[in-house]
Amino acid sequence: MFLAAILLSVWGVFCIYSAAAGASGRGFDFAIRQSVWLIVSILAMLLIMIIGHHKLLEGAYPLFGLMLLFLLLTAIFAPKVNGAQSWLGFGGIRFQPSEFAKVAIILMMSKFLSRYPPLDFKTFMMCLGVIALPVFLVLLQPDAGSALVFLVISFGMLLAAGTPLKYLFGLAGIGASAVPLLIMFALKDYQKNRILVFLDPMRDPLGAGYNVIQSRIAVGSGGFAGKGFMLGTQSKLKFLPEPHTDFIFSVFSEEFGFLGNIILISLFSVLLFRIIMTGINSRDRRSKILTAGVASWLWFQMFESMGMSIGIVPVTGLPLPFLSYGGSSLLAIFMALGLVASVYVEGASSKHGI
Amino acid sequence: MEILDSRLKFFLYGITLSVLILISGLYFFQINQGDKYIRLAHSNRLRIIRFSAPRGEIFDRHGVPLAVNDTTFSIMGYPLDLNTPAKLEHLSKILMRHGIPITVPDLEKTIKQQRLAPYRVMKIVQNLTMTQMVELVADYEFPRELFPLSVWRRTYPAGTTAANVLGYVSEISEAELKARSEMGYTGGDLIGKSGVERSYEEILRGSPGQEALEVDARGRKIRTLDANPAVKGEDLHLTLDMAAQKLAVELLSDYKGALLAMDVNTGEVLALASSPVYDNNPLTWGVSAREWNEIVNNPDRPMLDRAIAGVYPPASTFKAFMSIACLEENVINERSMFTCRGGLKFGSHTFKCWKHSGHGGLNVTGALQHSCDVFFYLAGLKSGIDKLIKWGRKFHLGEPTGIDLPGESGGNIAGPDWKMRRFNAQWAGGDTVNYSIGQGYMLMTPIQIARVYAAIANGGKMVTPHLNKKGYKTPENIGVNPAKLAIVQKGLEYVVSRGTGSRAGRFGIPIAGKTGTAQNSHGADHALFAGYAPVGNPKYVAVAVVEAGRHGSSVAAPLVAQLLAHLLSHED
The missing domain is CATH 3.90.1310.10 (Penicillin-binding protein 2a (Domain 2))
Structure with a gap:
């Protein structure tokens, strides 16, 4: 598991170097910063392993409250980056509270769902109420991408917690029927555009469709073996927008081709399987639900980010775990892996004990 | 627990399925259609x-x-x-x-x-x-x-x-x-x-x-x-009048300094000259590093707009403000007389009047007319610095006027708090004496002086100087008693008609104004004149500051008068 995560991250640093080299000529700068973040993240993971998931689960409620407070502060004070205010700055270091919120939500829900198993309608609705708070706060920023991740994490955890399937189907049904309403009323113009463009990229080749077309050309032109590291023309000639964050997978695909993608996806699969197996092998209810949350999170961002690069899902601007540039995202993911590792260590030692 | 495990196993199937979808999608784009996209990326391009x-x-x-x-x-x-x-x-x-x-x-x-x-x-x-x-x-x-x-x-x-x-x-x-x-x-x-x-x-x-x-x-x-x-x-x-601007630049061409004219009621700036000048055309077309350095490192600083960013002691032009503050605070009235014997001994130091033989006894209009320093030393001491600062704030001294140009300076209103912060020293009575004649720590830009004189001319309203024709902002009435203002206006009329500013009266229009001679620690005194015209129904205010021009009366006053005369004879 660790090996897969660290391999992915190191590969990510190289991709960021390549992507940012074309976009801004500051590839080295970005790669160095990401490497520093990676080291910090690994240390954070080890720290969390030492603390152990039990202690952190005990503190889940205050952590969740603190996270809500940060999200609120962000919604109120943060400066706008690309139309959304998702950053908080403290003395020169900026971070995205919504990334750490994902960890807090996983802790909170693990504890809550095992204390109140959502087996009847009333507790199910209570669980939904708990989730609604952070979702609402990130929508205020407005950061629809994070809200979506929060929902997917929660849905995965509800599923794992043994919620009766009829409730979950009902929830999914309501979600699906709300989509047209959301498009009509709630979405910002740029969000509507992304969805319309998903349906037909050529409708606006200069504007919103540009990203999808260029990204598809990048991925497609990678072919079987790719163009080689640092040799992608799409990203180097600045055809690709945001190559080192949102469209990192397009850069990766262009340079490493289908072969590289198979290896990349295999690494992700190994990681996700190991996370789930850790849950299955654990004897603790909370730990099982916790691993489901972490897996749902990583899976969704992987699927969404890769899918959007080839235009099979709409553009949301979610980072690809491990590969996209962004310290907050990387740190939060490694913290979550620290939790899973702590569950794993406990499972392994208790087996020896029996 | 069983249900949890079966649900987790379900996750494994879900992940497998999604991975298969991704791989087939990638297969489609990279292998099946790969050639097409390679062609797109290589030959046929979107520019x-x-x-x-x-x-x-x-x-x-x-x-x-x-x-x-x-x-x-x-x-x-x-x-x-x-x-x-x-x-x-x-x-x-x-x-x-x-x-x-x-x-x-x-x-x-x-x-x-x-x-x-x-x-x-x-x-x-x-x-x-x-x-x-x-x-x-x-x-x-x-x-x-x-x-x-x-x-x-x-x-x-x-x-x-x-x-x-x-x-x-x-x-x-x-x-x-x-x-x-x-x-x-x-x-x-x-x-x-x-x-x-x-x-x-x-x-x-x-x-x-x-x-x-x-x-x-x-x-x-x-x-x-x-x-x-x-x-x-x-x-x-713009509100700028190119004919007036050209005249202002020409009048100023032999000097360093600023000359500006403004509508007293609206704040429209008609002329805003700063000398020495620079040419903006080569800067726009791109200059070499050497030419750029020549402009930036020129000790005369041609790119400094002295009209809005040059700070000078307002010197005796400040006495009009002093008169209003002291009249409003009832420190003096129209009949209050002080006697000038050519200087004021305060503590161990003697503060001189510019006229060493002394002015004798005079009231506020006479003090303005003859620019008597001792009268204002005494009035300032009687009022105290706090009341002067209070009125300074009403006239927005120490703040930019809000003119629609970048780089405006706010000057310095000074005062005891400022002196404590800046020098960690108490404000002394001698500071107030200096302050009363616009010397010492008090600093103003020419546009700030023009704004104060516009308020004197228009009945006590602070206009916002502007250059954009659409930039008019409703002036702020600072509430000066019209009778008291009239006393100051009369004093300023006497300055030109029979006092120190008589050289401003030789251009055929009735002007009211005030001369000033600012002490300059770096060289010869700066000459200032602030005036408005026509007396009775003022339309325009003009201010001239001539660096190292020595006497406001001889150098600066004619500049203001010629500019005002031009504006009044070429009205819209």
Whole structure:
């Protein structure tokens, strides 16, 4: 598991170097910063392993409250980056509270769902109420991408917690029927555009469709073996927008081709399987639900980010775990892996004990 | 627990399925359709060309053009078409033939500077006229791969006469680009760097156009896919009167300093001259580092707009303000008399009056008329610094006037709190004595002085000085008793009709005003004059500051008077 995560991250640093080299000529700068973040993240993971998931689960409620407070502060004070205010700055270091919120939500829900198993309608609705708070706060920023991740994490955890399937189907049904309403009323113009463009990229080749077309050309032109590291023309000639964050997978695909993608996806699969197996092998209810949350999170961002690069899902601007540039995202993911590792260590030692 | 495990196993199936979907999607795009996309990426490309929008033009109050756009042409091309010495030699030969002296090394240098990628378009030659471009394109040997692109060049017909007001435009710097990351600027765009070009950047810039092109493998245009035309920026009409501005610059040409004129009721600025001057045209077209350094390191600082950013002790022009503050605070009334014996002994120091023989006994109008220092020393001491600061704040001393130009200074209102912060020392009585005649720590810009005199002329309303015709803001009434104001107005009339400012009265119009001579620790005294006209129904206020001009009465007063006389005889 660790090996897969660290391999992915190191590969990510190289991709960021390549992507940012074309976009801004500051590839080295970005790669160095990401490497520093990676080291910090690994240390954070080890720290969390030492603390152990039990202690952190005990503190889940205050952590969740603190996270809500940060999200609120962000919604109120943060400066706008690309139309959304998702950053908080403290003395020169900026971070995205919504990334750490994902960890807090996983802790909170693990504890809550095992204390109140959502087996009847009333507790199910209570669980939904708990989730609604952070979702609402990130929508205020407005950061629809994070809200979506929060929902997917929660849905995965509800599923794992043994919620009766009829409730979950009902929830999914309501979600699906709300989509047209959301498009009509709630979405910002740029969000509507992304969805319309998903349906037909050529409708606006200069504007919103540009990203999808260029990204598809990048991925497609990678072919079987790719163009080689640092040799992608799409990203180097600045055809690709945001190559080192949102469209990192397009850069990766262009340079490493289908072969590289198979290896990349295999690494992700190994990681996700190991996370789930850790849950299955654990004897603790909370730990099982916790691993489901972490897996749902990583899976969704992987699927969404890769899918959007080839235009099979709409553009949301979610980072690809491990590969996209962004310290907050990387740190939060490694913290979550620290939790899973702590569950794993406990499972392994208790087996020896029996 | 069983249900949890079965649900977790279900996750494994879900992940497997999604991975299969991703792999098949990638297979489709990268293997099945890979050739098509490789072709798209390699040969057939989407290009986006950006056209900068023509900037809004700037006119004076009568429609005289102050900033306009000339069309010039650049020759554009791709590195691929210029990659051999033979091609460069050929191009240079053709350029030379049409009288454009560009050698092969010149071309190599330009190309090297801009070369980023083989498919990226470069500017090979710039600043060509329409005639030159037409001749070149008509030459049958002119390489067909190169193409002309029309670009706007900003020109300021008035040049040095209004450079401090208009400012100039130039390529956006990296820092500016970062600060405006969401405003659609890209490298190479022009942006207003100073003057109204900067303060009205948002309305002047317009919005750039874009064209999406399909180009062939060598980057040449096949067809246009989509185009948004550039939208010209909004024109800007200023309150400046070019005839008055020209006169002001000429009057000031032998001196260093500032001369400005403003409408007393609206705050419209009609003339705003600062000397020495600089020419904004070369700055816009691009100057060499050496020329730039010459301008920036010039000890006379031509790019400092002395009218709004030059800070001077207001000297005796401050006595009009002192009179209002002391009358309003009932420290003195119209009949209060003080006796001047040529100086005031305060503590161990004797503060002199400029007239060493003394003025004898006089009241406030007489003190203004003769600019008696001792009268105001005594009035200031009687009032105390706090009341003076209170009135200073009412007149917004120490704050920028809010004129629509960048880089305005707020001067310094000083006072005990300021002195404690700045020097960690107590405010002394002697400081108040100095303060009372506008010397010492008190500093004002010429535009601030003009604003105070406008308020005296218009019955106590603080106008907002502005240059944009649409920039009028309702003046703020600071509540001065009209009877008390009339006393000060009368004093200022006497200054010109029978006092120290008599030289301002020789240009055929009735003026009221005040002279000033500011002590200058770096050299000869600065000469000041602030005045308004016509007496009775004032329309315009004008202020002159002449650095090292020695006496306000002899040097500055005639400048103000001539400018006011011009404005009154050339009214709209």
